Amino acid sequence: MNLRVALIFLVLGFIALLIVMGTASFVRWLKMSYPRSFRAILVVLCLVLVGAGKRNGPVVGLLAFS
Numbered sequence: 699m700n701l702r703v704a705l706i707f708l709v710l711g712f713i714a715l716l717i718v719m720g721t722a723s724f725v726r727w728l729k730m731s732y733p734r735s736f737r738a739i740l741v742v743l744c745l746v747l748v749g750a751g752k753r754n755g756p757v758v759g760l761l762a763f764s
Contacts (some may be wrong), residue, residue, distance in 0.1 A: 728736040 728739060732739060
């Protein structure tokens with residue numbers, strides 16, 4: 699394996715780890731700040747992310763953005 703490829707994988711793995719840790723801490727903060735409605739907030743955020751990612755793709759459920 700090339701050294702450059704190994705460094706690229708290392709950097710991408712580190713970025714992925716930062717994203718996972720940030721997501722976990724955001725969910726923990728959401729549970730502490732809004733204990734009654736954090737599930738609804740997470741569902742809405744997930745639907746918004748899926749809708750933003752599927753603008754030119756096939757129709758998924760009620761999210762028709764094409």
